[in-house]
Amino acid sequence: MTGREPKDHPFLVEAIREVPGGVEVRLRLTEPSLRRTSALPGIANRLLEALPGITRHRCESGRPRGVIAEIADTESAHLVEHIALELLARDGFPRTMAGRTDWDFRRDGRLVYRVFLGCEKTEAASDALHEACALFARLTRERAECYSTA
Numbered sequence: 175m176t177g178r179e180p181k182d183h184p185f186l187v188e189a190i191r192e193v194p195g196g197v198e199v200r201l202r203l204t205e206p207s208l209r210r211t212s213a214l215p216g217i218a219n220r221l222l223e224a225l226p227g228i229t230r231h232r233c234e235s236g237r238p239r240g241v242i243a244e245i246a247d248t249e250s251a252h253l254v255e256h257i258a259l260e261l262l263a264r265d266g267f268p269r270t271m272a273g274r275t276d277w278d279f280r281r282d283g284r285l286v287y288r289v290f291l292g293c294e295k296t297e298a299a300s301d302a303l304h305e306a307c308a309l310f311a312r313l314t315r316e317r318a319e320c321y322s323t324a
């Protein structure tokens with residue numbers, strides 16, 4: 175279930191465990207320059223082209239701004255969480271499903287995140303998280319291609 179990301183993926187799924195109400199995934203970011211989505215100009219728009227349902231997400235990160243502004247400038251792990259939630263919604267899981275991204279680099283190690291998905295079907299949650307990491311990798315590569323001729 176874990177460790178199946180190609181080596182060039184920015185996020186590695188290190189562990190998945192069942193917790194009350196869902197699953198908690200440990201994600202490691204291997205590319206520090208991709209820590210925040212603001213390092214990836216246009217990523218929000220490209221993501222919305224792939225998954226328009228994300229416009230329907232609510233995000234309570236403590237800042238009163240829309241989800242689009244939020245995903246354009248947030249921790250990349252938080253973006254991966256929203257992608258995974260949308261993939262689950264697309265597969266028929268309820269849109270009311272909750273997610274949460276926490277990090278404490280002193281406790282867990284640098285660039286290690288804990289992503290909670292309120293999905294009690296562990297395999298579906300795992301698949302969504304892996305697919306979200308793959309989509310994030312693709313979005314970052316698309317960005318790299320944009321600049322490769324510069």
Ligand SMILES: [Zn+2]
Pocket residue numbers: 232233234235252256
């Ligand atoms: Zn959020």
